[in-house]
Amino acid sequence: MHDTxxxxxxxxxxxxxxxxxxxxxxFSVNFLITLSFGMLNTFLPIFLTENGYSSVMLGAVxxxxxxxxxxxxxxxxxxxxFVHRKWSMAISLILFVLLSLFCFEIHNFxxxxxxxLIQGILFALFQPLIFSxxxxxxxxxxxxxxxxxxxxxxxxxxxxxxxxxxxxxxxxGYYGMCNLILILTVCSVLLWLLVGKSGQRHSQQISKCIxxxxxxxxxxxxxxxxxxxxxxxxxxxxxxxVTPIMLxxxxxxxxxxxxxILSLSSISMIVFLRIAGRLAELINVQTLMIIGSMLxxxxxxxxxxxxxxxxxxxxxxxxxxxxxxxxASKSVLVIEGNKIGQGFANGVSNTCxxxxxxxxxxxxSSIISKSNFENAYYFTGxxxxxxLVASTLLFKLADRFSS
Numbered sequence: 001m002h003d004t005x006x007x008x009x010x011x012x013x014x015x016x017x018x019x020x021x022x023x024x025x026x027f028s029v030n031f032l033i034t035l036s037f038g039m040l041n042t043f044l045p046i047f048l049t050e051n052g053y054s055s056v057m058l059g060a061v062x063x064x065x066x067x068x069x070x071x072x073x074x075x076x077x078x079x080x081x082f083v084h085r086k087w088s089m090a091i092s093l094i095l096f097v098l099l100s101l102f103c104f105e106i107h108n109f110x111x112x113x114x115x116x117l118i119q120g121i122l123f124a125l126f127q128p129l130i131f132s133x134x135x136x137x138x139x140x141x142x143x144x145x146x147x148x149x150x151x152x153x154x155x156x157x158x159x160x161x162x163x164x165x166x167x168x169x170x171x172x173g174y175y176g177m178c179n180l181i182l183i184l185t186v187c188s189v190l191l192w193l194l195v196g197k198s199g200q201r202h203s204q205q206i207s208k209c210i211x212x213x214x215x216x217x218x219x220x221x222x223x224x225x226x227x228x229x230x231x232x233x234x235x236x237x238x239x240x241x242v243t244p245i246m247l248x249x250x251x252x253x254x255x256x257x258x259x260x261i262l263s264l265s266s267i268s269m270i271v272f273l274r275i276a277g278r279l280a281e282l283i284n285v286q287t288l289m290i291i292g293s294m295l296x297x298x299x300x301x302x303x304x305x306x307x308x309x310x311x312x313x314x315x316x317x318x319x320x321x322x323x324x325x326x327x328a329s330k331s332v333l334v335i336e337g338n339k340i341g342q343g344f345a346n347g348v349s350n351t352c353x354x355x356x357x358x359x360x361x362x363x364x365s366s367i368i369s370k371s372n373f374e375n376a377y378y379f380t381g382x383x384x385x386x387x388l389v390a391s392t393l394l395f396k397l398a399d400r401f402s403s
Contacts, residue, residue, distance in 0.1 A: 016147075027152075032157075036180075037096075043177065064116040069121070070358065080341075085133050089130070140334060144278075144331035222345060240361075241364040276328070
């Protein structure tokens with residue numbers, strides 16, 4: 001009697017999702033964790049300022065998260081390819097619960113500083129881990145559609161967290177927000193323990209890890225993708241740093257109006273992500289990700305020279321163009337990660353994006369302090385175009401190497 005192959009539960013194969021149950025669980029867990037610490041990231045600087053922390057201490061707390069995530073992303077991604085994923089995910093979520101308890105120690109600078117370092121390390125583990133499990137539940141050939149859908153969990157949480165955090169702060173204060181973060185992280189643990197599963201076992205990944213140390217076309221493609229993600233992180237963080245200041249100083253907008261304008265980019269991105277995922281199945285993903293980011297770069301030359309009413313349309317377009325490149329870049333990451341290990345590929349890419357996210361605010365604030373808002377946007381636009389051209393050349397080298 002011949003062995004029969006076990007067919008995974010299929011519900012939405014047309015969208016690239018093979019195991020719909022685990023996809024929904026991962027979607028929910030990612031949303032809950034991102035929402036929890038999105039609120040903390042938004043309002044922690046405000047609470048630290050209200051409690052009399054100096055600007056140096058504030059900078060140390062804010063930057064400690066990005067530094068620890070930058071240094072540990074590649075290491076954690078490498079380890080993810082060797083560990084049992086279900087229990088590793090459970091442990092990481094339990095650690096998030098314990099981390100949320102540090103939020104109550106707002107008057108203890110050492111505790112907050114250590115908590116931010118741990119937060120960076122945990123996200124360095126969590127992101128490649130959830131990415132690797134997700135890759136086992138999707139069709140690699142239709143990764144763009146699945147990733148376009150999955151990324152809605154992240155960007156919707158990022159969009160909601162400032163509004164929800166602000167509402168809770170006004171109603172229940174800082175400790176009310178800490179209680180909400182604790183509840184959300186506990187819910188993520190219960191959801192994973194009750195419904196989650198491991199997907200592909202780590203033993204099947206070990207053979208792929210050998211490819212990390214071989215010079216192949218994967219190295220060129222992964223280098224191109226990392227350069228692309230560094231550029232995306234740099235552009236995003238620079239805009240988040242400079243734009244609110246420009247809208248307040250140059251256009252005299254109040255905080256509510258600034259928040260609405262900035263949120264338009266995230267909202268339009270969320271709406272367009274699934275469409276962009278389907279589009280990536282029809283157009284070459286490398287071409288699509290470069291075109292989407294190139295269009296965003298060109299908008300940087302327009303933003304500082306338009307009336308404030310036109311900002312609404314510009315930020316909607318920014319979200320649409322970012323969404324255009326997002327599923328395409330994730331598709332490239334999935335395909336290359338399938339050759340060298342999904343955890344390692346995701347960890348390396350997170351390292352590069354974290355570096356861009358760290359350097360963007362530094363460059364933006366330095367330029368506006370010595371020059372003006374226009375030059376900050378012009379510098380970022382020119383740098384982005386240069387990096388995108390370099391990414392394109394690396395993709396071409398990869399194609400030539402593989403052929």
